[in-house]
Amino acid sequence: QQQVKQSPQSLIVQKGGISIINCAYENTAFDYFPWYQQFPGKGPALLIAIRPDVSEKKEGRFTISFNKSAKQFSLHIMDSQPGDSATYFCAAHSGGYQKVTFGTGTKLQVIP
Amino acid sequence: NAGVTQTPKFQVLKTGQSMTLQCAQDMNHNSMYWYRQDPGMGLRLIYYSASEGTTDKGEVPNGYNVSRLNKREFSLRLESAAPSQTSVYFCASSDRGRNTGELFFGEGSRLTVL
Numbered sequence: 001q002q003q004v005k006q007s008p009q010s011l012i013v014q015k016g017g018i019s020i021i022n023c024a025y026e027n028t029a030f031d032y033f034p035w036y037q038q039f040p041g042k043g044p045a046l047l048i049a050i051r052p053d054v055s056e057k058k059e060g061r062f063t064i065s066f067n068k069s070a071k072q073f074s075l076h077i078m079d080s081q082p083g084d085s086a087t088y089f090c091a092a093h094s095g096g097y098q099k100v101t102f103g104t105g106t107k108l109q110v111i112p
Numbered sequence: 113n114a115g116v117t118q119t120p121k122f123q124v125l126k127t128g129q130s131m132t133l134q135c136a137q138d139m140n141h142n143s144m145y146w147y148r149q150d151p152g153m154g155l156r157l158i159y160y161s162a163s164e165g166t167t168d169k170g171e172v173p174n175g176y177n178v179s180r181l182n183k184r185e186f187s188l189r190l191e192s193a194a195p196s197q198t199s200v201y202f203c204a205s206s207d208r209g210r211n212t213g214e215l216f217f218g219e220g221s222r223l224t225v226l
Contacts, residue, residue: 043217044215104153
């Protein structure tokens with residue numbers, strides 16, 4: 001049972017372009033939506049996160065857009081760089097963060 | 113800054129063998145987790161421990177057991193390994209007291225079951 005659906009599975013973007021990864025969730029009890037970045041051979045690390053009381057959060061070149069009514073959120077990477085090449089996971093938490101549900105991941109490749 | 117440390121990093125088992133994956137964190141976190149990562153499946157929760165002395169099943173607990181040895185350590189045991197358990201296993205921890213929910217992951221343990 002996949003409660004968080006993530007797309008696309010893979011993405012190739014030209015250097016300087018915009019990378020967009022989308023996620024949709026079903027459980028309205030989710031109240032915290034992080035994105036994790038994972039480089040090959042490493043564990044995932046928190047990139048940016050948002051709560052459902054705001055529609056957008058920006059940190060440097062990374063922006064989360066959140067649409068509560070549509071139960072969707074997305075990650076935008078502006079001015080994408082080869083160093084951004086990694087796998088990105090969206091996730092969702094509910095009450096007390098005991099259980100975190102992850103999307104299936106998007107492998108991003110930024111080509112020079 | 114060690115963070116979350118997992119051992120071993122690589123392991124090859126034969127079907128039916130048993131083994132234990134070890135995890136330790138030095139951030140004084142209350143909660144610890146075991147995930148498995150498979151291509152196209154993302155990260156799936158096997159077991160978690162909200163605090164020392166408690167453990168609960170996650171999404172895919174069958175074939176696994178866990179022990180929260182103390183606040184720092186959380187181990188994952190495969191009693192009779194099966195090829196379907198070939199995966200990369202990640203341990204993670206979080207500090208619920210900070211109310212952020214951020215998970216801190218180890219670097220993973222790659223397990224192959226032949």
